[in-house]
Amino acid sequence: MRRPLIMGNWKMNGSSMANESLLTGLISQVSSLQGVDIAVCPPAVYLGQVLELVSGTSIDVGAQNLSEQKSGAFTGEISGDMLRDLGVTYTLVGHSERRSLYGETNELVAAKTLKALEVGLVPVLCVGETLEERKSSQMDAVLAGQINAVIELCGADTFGQIIVAYEPVWAIGTGETATPQQAQDAHAFIRGLIAAQSPAIAERVTILYGGSMNEKNAAELLAMADVDGGLVGGASLKADSFATICKAAAE
Ligand code: PEP
Numbered sequence: 001m002r003r004p005l006i007m008g009n010w011k012m013n014g015s016s017m018a019n020e021s022l023l024t025g026l027i028s029q030v031s032s033l034q035g036v037d038i039a040v041c042p043p044a045v046y047l048g049q050v051l052e053l054v055s056g057t058s059i060d061v062g063a064q065n066l067s068e069q070k071s072g073a074f075t076g077e078i079s080g081d082m083l084r085d086l087g088v089t090y091t092l093v094g095h096s097e098r099r100s101l102y103g104e105t106n107e108l109v110a111a112k113t114l115k116a117l118e119v120g121l122v123p124v125l126c127v128g129e130t131l132e133e134r135k136s137s138q139m140d141a142v143l144a145g146q147i148n149a150v151i152e153l154c155g156a157d158t159f160g161q162i163i164v165a166y167e168p169v170w171a172i173g174t175g176e177t178a179t180p181q182q183a184q185d186a187h188a189f190i191r192g193l194i195a196a197q198s199p200a201i202a203e204r205v206t207i208l209y210g211g212s213m214n215e216k217n218a219a220e221l222l223a224m225a226d227v228d229g230g231l232v233g234g235a236s237l238k239a240d241s242f243a244t245i246c247k248a249a250a251e
Helices: 016-030 044-054 080-086 096-101 106-119 131-135 139-154 156-160 180-195 199-204 218-222 239-249
Strands: 005-009 037-041 059-063 090-093 122-127 163-166 207-210 229-232
Touching: 005 207, 005 239, 016 037, 016 044, 016 059, 016 239, 037 090, 044 059, 044 080, 080 106, 090 106, 106 122, 106 139, 122 139, 131 139, 139 156, 139 180, 156 199, 163 180, 180 199, 180 207, 180 218, 218 229, 218 239, 229 239
Parallel strands: 005 037, 005 229, 037 059, 059 090, 090 122, 122 163, 163 207, 207 229
Antiparallel strands: none
């Protein structure tokens, strides 16, 4: 009932030439897949190029970040309206690298989520705990803080338009993946947080797993009841690996 989504986060990687070769390889392998949504999130400077390259295919495009402001004197920032103007569909919000390296708080991430919703972008709200937080049994409180900040600002019903990505920080870019059961438990917990406010919306919300998902472990993660897709970093930079993950999620 929830349609799987596989989303590639290219982070600060790519070049005009590399993007073209990656997408050419990807399009040829995924264009006939049914029952899966596919998107890529290139660096902002390449959004226009990537939108052109995927035009006429079933691949959608997302941004990696947006400003919580509408417009004005915010040097270096990119607004949601600009992303919509280009034709972007999704935007990541609160990726753990933005939280840990650029000081994005739960409140700022909630404000960005609201801005994305206001302009008609689909926010992909990234949440997840660090290893220390997991080891000290703070995981539930951390996830609740991250999700509830958005519920408080935007309302629980907006999760009908929000995608959540559970990304344990200790699994991002480390090669260490959550076990399928660890992912399932966290996803069920997140769904439960939304269900506490709005049970019907909670059933509908797509929850992606992210953290060293690759062509070898994708199928068993995607087989879990509450894992509705993947947010893929490193493996999304290789057409074959990303296509294999997309195939694992397809009908
Ligand atoms: C990510 O950047 O969201 C991510 C999950 O990265 P990786 O797949 O490389 O762990």
